[in-house]
Every structure is written in C-alpha cells, then in structure tokens.
Amino acid sequence: MALPTDTLNPVSAPALRADGTRRLPLELRQAHLLEQLRKTGFVSVAEAASALAVSEMTIRRDLIDLEAEGRLVRTHGGAIAPESSSPQAFDDEEPAFEQRLRQNNPAKEAIATAAASLVSPRQTVALDVGSSTFVLASRLIAFPTIKVFTNSLRIATLLGRERRDVYLPGGEVRGNEMSMCGPTAIAQFEQLWFDIAFIGAAGLTETGFFDYSLEDSELKRVYLRRSSRKVLLCDAAKFNHLSLVQVASLEAIDMLVTNAAPSGALAEALAAANVEIRIAKSASLAS
Structure with a gap:
C-alpha cells in the first residue's frame, strides 16, 4: 500500500x-x-x-x-x-523617471507624508527634481498658502493644475528628467531665500549624498545654499550607494527623512554631522 x-x-x-x-x-x-x-x-x-x-x-x-x-x-x-x-555600490545609469517612481513606492509614500508634516503655512518651499520630491508635491496640494519653487516641470505642472503658487526658473530643459537647468536657472534661484528645501538623492554614504546628473546637482547645491532648513529624502535602498556626482557632504543637510534607520558607518557619520533622522512609517505600520 x-x-x-x-x-x-x-x-x-x-x-x-x-x-x-x-x-x-x-x-x-x-x-x-x-x-x-x-x-x-x-x-x-x-x-x-x-x-x-x-x-x-x-x-x-x-x-x-x-x-x-x-x-x-x-x-x-x-x-x-x-x-x-552590502558594500558601497556605484550606480552609473539613471533609470527612467517612471521606473524610479515605481521602485520602493510604499517607502516613497511614507517619506512624503513625513516630509509634508515639516511644512508650515505661508512658507517658501524649494522642491528638488526627482521621484521622491514628486510624491511629496502631491501632499503639498493641501497647503494653499505656501509658495513652491522648483526646477521640475513635472512638479510645476502637478501643482499648477491645483492653482497653487509655483515658480520655475528659466534656462535649459533636461528632457529625460523634465528639469530646468543651466546658468540662467542657477542665477535666478540664487537670488531667492527659502524657508525649507527638500532634496532628493541617488545614493547616500558616510561621505555624503550623490546624484546622476551634473546639471541637476548644481540646482541641488543652490537649494542647500539658499535655504534655512535642508531636508534630504532618501529611502533605505539607496544607503551605501554612490553615483556620478557627489552633491555635498552630510554636514550640508539638517535632516534625513527615510524609511529605515541607517546602521554602521553611515549611522556614525550622520550622528557626527549632527543630522537629525526621521523614520517614516508606512501605512501598514502606522495603523
């Protein structure tokens, strides 16, 4: 049997x-x-x-x-x-915007919600180009009295449809990212002062944070120079990743909003740079 x-x-x-x-x-x-x-x-x-x-x-x-x-x-x-x-990895090719928007989307949504809680009425807000800042822009529709300054055509279109006060610099258009860049854009935004800036990144290590684009990195540095409060939006999948351009050292930012606590050398470097870390909870964890 x-x-x-x-x-x-x-x-x-x-x-x-x-x-x-x-x-x-x-x-x-x-x-x-x-x-x-x-x-x-x-x-x-x-x-x-x-x-x-x-x-x-x-x-x-x-x-x-x-x-x-x-x-x-x-x-x-x-x-x-x-x-x-997970040794430092070098990411040399920038994925398409739509692909980046889908990657780790629950983390981006949680980070955007946490970042929006930092915004107050009537502030001037600088929004960097990128998928994380684009998700944040959707949260800022709920703030009718703020003024948003961005080099992202996607963000400007999203907020403009909702009749929010949104400002773009002049200059060249980087077609694949739909971002404004170049000397004219830099010069125009250098004349302004922002209450808070939200910056995206392609990677984050103990030496600083990185981006794929030389052109977009210049505007990131403008936001860092011309803002009272500098907030980096970076999900944990980008920890210990390098890319083409080092935008700035960790000392250039005031706060990191992410979905998981950094560890090891990265955590030590962030602490040494006095960077405040805010952990964003996903909807499933917050409930």
Missing part, C-alpha cells in the same frame, strides 16, 4: 493551520525575507507578515535568527542589510 506523500517527505511538508491551509516552512519564509531585502534594502515586519499570511511575531523571530547569522540588521519595524554584506 502506498504511503501518503506527507509521510514520505515529512521534513519539507508545510504544517497545517487550524483552518486547513498550509503554513509556509521556515526556510521559504526566510528566503522571501532575504529576497525582499536584496531588492529594496529594507524588509518590513508588517508587510512581510501580510504577504506570507503569518503573524508579525513569527516574522520577528525569523529576523532574529537571520540577524544571528549575520545576514541582516534589525531596525525599527523591520530590517536592513548589514554593512558587511
């Missing part, structure tokens, strides 16, 4: 839950967590528990085990890759 399959292979057979469904084995859960970490640089306890249909306590135990093996570092609400397994 043939034995049931579960009897022949008891080790790999998923355990039965009370409702009769199969529970994903430990090895597969942890493989999922590590794959998510590889893709985005951060794994959320709440999101992983929902995706795998297990409790958050189960995911936390898995993260504890993986941290003990040196495969990740636990942080608030999840985990990030350890410094030893």
